[in-house]
Amino acid sequence: MDTLRKTVTIPRDHRLRVDVEVPARIPAGEADVLLIISPKRGNGVSSDLAGLAGCLAASPIFSRDPAALQKELRDEWD
Numbered sequence: 027m028d029t030l031r032k033t034v035t036i037p038r039d040h041r042l043r044v045d046v047e048v049p050a051r052i053p054a055g056e057a058d059v060l061l062i063i064s065p066k067r068g069n070g071v072s073s074d075l076a077g078l079a080g081c082l083a084a085s086p087i088f089s090r091d092p093a094a095l096q097k098e099l100r101d102e103w104d
Contacts, residue, residue, distance in 0.1 A: 028052060
């Protein structure tokens with residue numbers, strides 16, 4: 027399995043045509059291709075998990091004592 031990355035611009039008609047050169051080490055024939063679309067933000071930072079860091083800081087759930095929250099969650103399992 028190989029991973030190929032190509033940055034593209036989504037056109038207004040939302041019809042994406044991707045032309046990717048596949049390395050010679052990949053044999054010719056049928057292959058599964060997985061397309062993952064990860065939109066970029068205006069500041070050039072991709073919208074991955076790192077972009078979510080700190081977004082729950084104002085959450086009433088997570089502003090409580092972490093140990094008490096963990097105990098409460100564990101108690102739900104019993």
